Amino acid sequence: MPxxxxxxxxxxxxxxxxxxxxxxVLSGRTPSGVxxxxxxxxxxxxxxxxxxxxxxxxxxRLAGGHNQILGVxxxxxxxxxxxxxxxxxxxxxxxxxxxxIGVDLLLFTSxxxxxxxxxxxxxxWQRLGIADGCLLLGQHxxxxxxxxxxDTNYPFVFxxxxxxxxxxxxxxxxxxxxxxxxxxxRAADMGHRRIGYVGARTSDQPTRDRLAGYQAAxxxxxxxxxxxxxxxxARVVAQIAEQSLSAVLLAPENDPxxxxxxxxxxxxxxxxDLSVLLLGQPHHRLPGPTRWSGFTIPREQMxxxxxxxxxxxxxxxxxxxxxxGSPVLGGGRADPDLHQLLECTDVAGxxxxxxxxxxxxxxxxxxxxxxxxxxxxx
Amino acid sequence: MPxxxxxxxxxxxxxxxxxxxxxxVLSGRTPSGVxxxxxxxxxxxxxxxxxxxxxxxxxxRLAGGHNQILGVxxxxxxxxxxxxxxxxxxxxxxxxxxxxIGVDLLLFTSxxxxxxxxxxxxxxWQRLGIADGCLLLGQHxxxxxxxxxxDTNYPFVFxxxxxxxxxxxxxxxxxxxxxxxxxxxRAADMGHRRIGYVGARTSDQPTRDRLAGYQAAxxxxxxxxxxxxxxxxARVVAQIAEQSLSAVLLAPENDPxxxxxxxxxxxxxxxxDLSVLLLGQPHHRLPGPTRWSGFTIPREQMxxxxxxxxxxxxxxxxxxxxxxGSPVLGGGRADPDLHQLLECTDVAGxxxxxxxxxxxxxxxxxxxxxxxxxxxxx
DNA sequence: TCAAGGCAATTATGCGCATTATTAGCAGCT
DNA sequence: AGCTGCTAATAATGCGCATAATTGCCTTGA
Numbered sequence: 001m002p003x004x005x006x007x008x009x010x011x012x013x014x015x016x017x018x019x020x021x022x023x024x025v026l027s028g029r030t031p032s033g034v035x036x037x038x039x040x041x042x043x044x045x046x047x048x049x050x051x052x053x054x055x056x057x058x059x060x061r062l063a064g065g066h067n068q069i070l071g072v073x074x075x076x077x078x079x080x081x082x083x084x085x086x087x088x089x090x091x092x093x094x095x096x097x098x099x100x101i102g103v104d105l106l107l108f109t110s111x112x113x114x115x116x117x118x119x120x121x122x123x124x125w126q127r128l129g130i131a132d133g134c135l136l137l138g139q140h141x142x143x144x145x146x147x148x149x150x151d152t153n154y155p156f157v158f159x160x161x162x163x164x165x166x167x168x169x170x171x172x173x174x175x176x177x178x179x180x181x182x183x184x185x186r187a188a189d190m191g192h193r194r195i196g197y198v199g200a201r202t203s204d205q206p207t208r209d210r211l212a213g214y215q216a217a218x219x220x221x222x223x224x225x226x227x228x229x230x231x232x233x234a235r236v237v238a239q240i241a242e243q244s245l246s247a248v249l250l251a252p253e254n255d256p257x258x259x260x261x262x263x264x265x266x267x268x269x270x271x272x273d274l275s276v277l278l279l280g281q282p283h284h285r286l287p288g289p290t291r292w293s294g295f296t297i298p299r300e301q302m303x304x305x306x307x308x309x310x311x312x313x314x315x316x317x318x319x320x321x322x323x324x325g326s327p328v329l330g331g332g333r334a335d336p337d338l339h340q341l342l343e344c345t346d347v348a349g350x351x352x353x354x355x356x357x358x359x360x361x362x363x364x365x366x367x368x369x370x371x372x373x374x375x376x377x378x
Numbered sequence: 379m380p381x382x383x384x385x386x387x388x389x390x391x392x393x394x395x396x397x398x399x400x401x402x403v404l405s406g407r408t409p410s411g412v413x414x415x416x417x418x419x420x421x422x423x424x425x426x427x428x429x430x431x432x433x434x435x436x437x438x439r440l441a442g443g444h445n446q447i448l449g450v451x452x453x454x455x456x457x458x459x460x461x462x463x464x465x466x467x468x469x470x471x472x473x474x475x476x477x478x479i480g481v482d483l484l485l486f487t488s489x490x491x492x493x494x495x496x497x498x499x500x501x502x503w504q505r506l507g508i509a510d511g512c513l514l515l516g517q518h519x520x521x522x523x524x525x526x527x528x529d530t531n532y533p534f535v536f537x538x539x540x541x542x543x544x545x546x547x548x549x550x551x552x553x554x555x556x557x558x559x560x561x562x563x564r565a566a567d568m569g570h571r572r573i574g575y576v577g578a579r580t581s582d583q584p585t586r587d588r589l590a591g592y593q594a595a596x597x598x599x600x601x602x603x604x605x606x607x608x609x610x611x612a613r614v615v616a617q618i619a620e621q622s623l624s625a626v627l628l629a630p631e632n633d634p635x636x637x638x639x640x641x642x643x644x645x646x647x648x649x650x651d652l653s654v655l656l657l658g659q660p661h662h663r664l665p666g667p668t669r670w671s672g673f674t675i676p677r678e679q680m681x682x683x684x685x686x687x688x689x690x691x692x693x694x695x696x697x698x699x700x701x702x703g704s705p706v707l708g709g710g711r712a713d714p715d716l717h718q719l720l721e722c723t724d725v726a727g728x729x730x731x732x733x734x735x736x737x738x739x740x741x742x743x744x745x746x747x748x749x750x751x752x753x754x755x756x
Numbered sequence: 757t758c759a760a761g762g763c764a765a766t767t768a769t770g771c772g773c774a775t776t777a778t779t780a781g782c783a784g785c786t
Numbered sequence: 787a788g789c790t791g792c793t794a795a796t797a798a799t800g801c802g803c804a805t806a807a808t809t810g811c812c813t814t815g816a
Contacts, residue, residue, distance in 0.1 A: 005507065005802095007801095007803085008802070008803065009802080009803095017765080018765075018767075019766095019802085019803080020765085020766065020767080020804080020805080021764090021765065021766080022803095023803060023804060023805080024765095024804090024805090026803095027804075027805095029804090029805090030805095031804090031805060032805065032806050033763095034764080034765075034766095034805090034806095035762090035763060035764050035765075036764070037763085037764060037765085040764080040765080054503070054504040055504070055802085055803080056440075056504060056507065056801090056802055056803075057504075057505060057507075057508050058436055058439045058507065058508055058801085058803095059440055059771095059802030059803045059804090060804080061436045061771090061803090062434075062436045062437055062440050062770095062771050062772070062773090062801085062803075062804095063770080063802070063803040063804045064770090064771065064803090064804060065803070065804055067508075068488060069508070077473065077474075077477070088466065095455065095487050098485075098487040098488065099455070099487050099488070099491070102488045103487065103488055104484055104485060104486050104488045104505060104508075105484070105485040105487050106447070106482055106483070106484050106485075107473070107482060107483040107484070107485065108482050109473050109477050109481065109482055109483050110446060110476070110477070110480045110481055110482045113477070125432070126383060126432040126433070126434060126435070127435060127482060129434065129436065130445075130447070130482075383772095385771095385772055386772070386773065387772080387773095395795080395796085396795075396796050396797075397772085397773080397796095398775080398795085398796065398797080399794095399795065399796080400773095401772095401773060401774060401775080402775090402795095404773095405774075405775095407775095409774090409775065409776080410775070410776055410777075411793095412775090412794080412795075413792095413793060413794050413795075414794070415793085415794060415795085418794080418795080433772085433773080434772055434773075436771090436772080436773095437771070437774090437801090438773060439773090439801090440771085440772080440773075440774095440800095440801050440802070440803090441772070441773040441774045441775080441800080441801055442774060442800090442801065443773070443774055443775095
């Protein structure tokens with residue numbers, strides 16, 4: 001057993017052929033009119049088995065080939081120490097898919113951190129090249145960086161929907177829009193008429209999608225939209241009371257447990273006085289005992305689907321020595337859809353019930369005692 | 379701006395020197411009597427700044443250098459989907475350290491899975507070479523594989539203690555032994571005389587360490603050791619009653635909440651009738667509401683310390699263009715300790731109280747009603 | 757008998773960098 | 787002048803693989 005790793009040259013020498021022949025057999029491709037006889041091919045394969053040869057991914061990559069490594073770039077720290085981790089579920093899916101298709105995952109943890117989020121600067125850039133392609137997770141991407149990505153023709157896939165001119169950014173996202181829409185309809189069908197939306201007024205895609213879904217569904221049912229910006233919990237509670245809402249949709253940046261407590265202080269019970277629908281898993285802390293109604297994002301599935309898509313785009317799929325020779329040039333000339341939207345999973349939960357007193361709001365008396373919040377809002 | 383990435387040759391051409399000169403300036407090393415004048419060095423550095431050059435990690439590695447990539451090999455799936463993840467906390471620490479020292483993390487998710495655990499087979503083997511070194515996490519390692527690792531002189535570090543002849547396996551572990559010892563002493567100092575140990579009878583290092591700690595502490599205090607093997611919860615409960623224990627140490631493979639419930643069925647309340655000390659975070663499911671006494675493993679710290687150690691061993695630490703030229707050959711000729719044991723963190727918790735009726739066990743009447751368990755044990 | 761053409765493979769080259777071996781230039785000395 | 791010794795750099799090589807360019811051989815047709 002040689003201490004040095006076995007190379008294609010070793011394999012070739014063993015059966016008296018050239019290194020190039022081994023390479024051709026391995027890749028299955030023969031770009032320049034090269035032919036390998038069935039017999040030679042078999043001898044090479046045997047020699048590979050005997051020597052236990054396995055390609056050096058580094059050399060493969062340097063020579064312009066693929067190396068079965070896919071990158072994962074997270075704009076924020078991948079594994080946050082405080083509270084629940086946001087990327088965890090995605091990574092579970094990603095890892096699962098990676099295991100399935102036999103690729104390694106490269107986490108770009110070395111990227112420079114600017115203003116709390118990682119950046120794809122020139123230096124970070126070069127490092128991407130190690131992998132055949134890269135998954136991008138997080139919200140803080142910059143336009144310039146994306147442009148660069150597109151320009152270089154490097155395969156990448158966003159986890160999470162990304163609108164772009166010409167639909168040039170590939171992504172695997174969750175369908176917040178129809179999820180939110182269904183949430184509204186569920187409440188409406190149960191008799192709720194005053195259904196509010198509580199969330200941050202940011203311009204990220206998920207927020208836009210949720211708002212669009214809310215708006216559309218409310219219009220559908222001839223209801224009146226009520227937007228509540230969630231900066232200060234006390235304020236949110238006050239507004240809910242003022243507007244005598246009987247149900248609210250809660251964007252995931254809210255902390256539902258905190259809100260519930262604050263509501264309780266104002267004698268508004270969930271769900272007896274107020275139904276609550278969660279639009280995705282809350283970002284904050286660990287889940288409490290409450291089974292919130294609403295929907296969840298299929299994060300694991302998003303992760304694995306994204307990796308699969310990326311793998312297609314990167315052409316990282318001839319794996320073993322099996323298939324005859326799928327074309328692996330270009331970038332994603334095959335079928336996989338560049339824009340995949342996954343359905344959100346509705347959760348029945350226990351916080352959606354018919355409106356109080358079966359009439360609708362029944363909140364008039366309550367609201368009168370509540371209009372002036374005791375808390376000062378900083 | 380050239381579409382192609384900037385290479386050392388480009389930088390060199392810009393100021394009219396050779397590619398080798400650039401390489402020398404970058405690495406700071408001059409193995410064979412090569413000298414670079416301060417002036418030239420400065421010009422090179424300027425050119426690098428101007429062009430935005432950044433090394434190609436792939437080429438670096440192929441040419442026998444380091445590439446600031448450290449591998450992470452987990453014998454089990456890194457991100458388990460069922461229940462709580464075991465590696466998570468380690469990874470948090472690992473990532474944090476990686477970010478600090480500016481290295482990327484390579485997850486070997488492509489390794490073949492044999493009998494439910496990943497293997498470092500020959501093929502998996504080759505892939506390790508991509509990284510400068512590798513972290514190993516998990517219990518299912520094989521002797522042969524480890525031998526191979528040592529033979530090839532590839533830098534690696536175990537997360538978790540590993541005994542080995544000659545102490546050749548580098549690791550960063552938790553001091554289960556003294557942690558367990560302290561747990562016993564805490565109970566004894568509170569008046570407990572009958573302190574049992576509940577755990578699996580496996581031969582892994584943590585179990586051996588815990589048992590050693592238990593044994594030593596019990597002997598210290600002149601107590602009698604009671605070992606209870608945890609296969610069937612009902613049986614465990616029965617034995618606890620039979621032996622009229624007033625406190626038990628619970629190895630982390632037990633599910634404390636489940637045990638507590640089972641105990642309750644036998645009218646044994648925790649902690650009134652039985653004090654319980656947890657020897658590390660339970661492997662199973664999410665933490666319940668109970669604040670268990672005992673200790674926790676500093677998993678995050680283990681992760682980051684391990685990565686730091688690995689980084690030393692791999693010589694992955696000249697980073698920027700700063701230091702004059704630290705020796706980077708050999709393997710870990712510096713100070714970092716190859717065997718690091720981290721102290722476990724004691725947790726006061728609410729399940730350790732003085733023994734019932736201040737006398738010791740006070741369990742005689744209780745045990746008589748309990749001796750025959752109602753459950754059949756499969 | 758010789759060119760044309762297909763087959764089966766080989767040789768050559770380069771990816772970007774680290775590193776060894778080598779060279780050019782010059783001062784100081786005998 | 788010629789040699790040594792020193793500084794400051796360059797040229798050359800190889801890592802292991804992918805791939806373009808090329809070669810040798812054999813069959814076929816005229």
